[in-house]
Amino acid sequence: MTRSLHLVDVFTDRPCSGNQLAVVTGAKGLHAPQMQAFAREMNFAETTFVMSDRPAGGGWPVRIFTPKQEVPFAGHPTLGTAHVIRHAILGGRVDRVTLSLEAGLTPVFVERSSKHELYWMRQRFPTFGRRLPRKLVAPVLGLAPSDLDSHPIEEVSTGLPHLVVPVRTRRALERIRVDKDALLKLVDGLEAKAVIAFAPSARTAGHQLTARVFVDYYGVPEDAATGSGNGCLASWLVQHRYLDDDAIEVRVEQGVSIGRPSTLHLRAMRTSRGIEVRVGGGVVDVARGTLVAPRLA
Numbered sequence: 499m500t501r502s503l504h505l506v507d508v509f510t511d512r513p514c515s516g517n518q519l520a521v522v523t524g525a526k527g528l529h530a531p532q533m534q535a536f537a538r539e540m541n542f543a544e545t546t547f548v549m550s551d552r553p554a555g556g557g558w559p560v561r562i563f564t565p566k567q568e569v570p571f572a573g574h575p576t577l578g579t580a581h582v583i584r585h586a587i588l589g590g591r592v593d594r595v596t597l598s599l600e601a602g603l604t605p606v607f608v609e610r611s612s613k614h615e616l617y618w619m620r621q622r623f624p625t626f627g628r629r630l631p632r633k634l635v636a637p638v639l640g641l642a643p644s645d646l647d648s649h650p651i652e653e654v655s656t657g658l659p660h661l662v663v664p665v666r667t668r669r670a671l672e673r674i675r676v677d678k679d680a681l682l683k684l685v686d687g688l689e690a691k692a693v694i695a696f697a698p699s700a701r702t703a704g705h706q707l708t709a710r711v712f713v714d715y716y717g718v719p720e721d722a723a724t725g726s727g728n729g730c731l732a733s734w735l736v737q738h739r740y741l742d743d744d745a746i747e748v749r750v751e752q753g754v755s756i757g758r759p760s761t762l763h764l765r766a767m768r769t770s771r772g773i774e775v776r777v778g779g780g781v782v783d784v785a786r787g788t789l790v791a792p793r794l795a
Contacts, residue, residue: 573725627653
């Protein structure tokens, strides 16, 4: 198989915004150290590798690497990789692509409107973990405990655990300055290694919330758009009835603080089986080519 490289931006409808993703197709035969080296070379939040030219066991086998390590699941790599498979391998003939990730089978489907195509992923039913006191978390973010909301600061996972931190105001959210050493110390004792802080309102009309995500543990100080983290956020919003409802449909703005404005669409509802979570967004092509270092030594 030819090893091709595709660069896409996810959770946006404009190139050079949203979250960058590198996708390598034809990756069969590559070993983990080679893929990790190339992910470090790209230095995006994540790089994905499509390990086969056809689905197997119900989904397309895909591996996801940050610059520092492999992860079992991540949101924008899931949507962006599904877009590449759909167009570069399947010629745009399908509206549903299922990825086989370390975290399990993850279906992605396309929803069309008059202006946009949105890719949606269904995430796992959430699990809820530890709760932390405001006085412990606030200094890590460079905030005072009074800057944080009275709702719980809590670990949530829909595939990749995040610590969800509710902030009282968008102004306080914008003031966050992470103490990296303190953050790494905080997450050392947690299942969640990433922090998603959010606040009500947004700079852009049509958005209800603003989020910022900090993942120094994975080599990404601040992420531009985080599907896995926002899936955790959607679950948390329903669990704690933050919006006074057991069903939500909201838009979240992320990435503005680092010059990569992004829009994440969240749908979640409480059912008899648990909280069902879907995260959606646009994907645009930026560049493509062929790898000239086939061994990725």
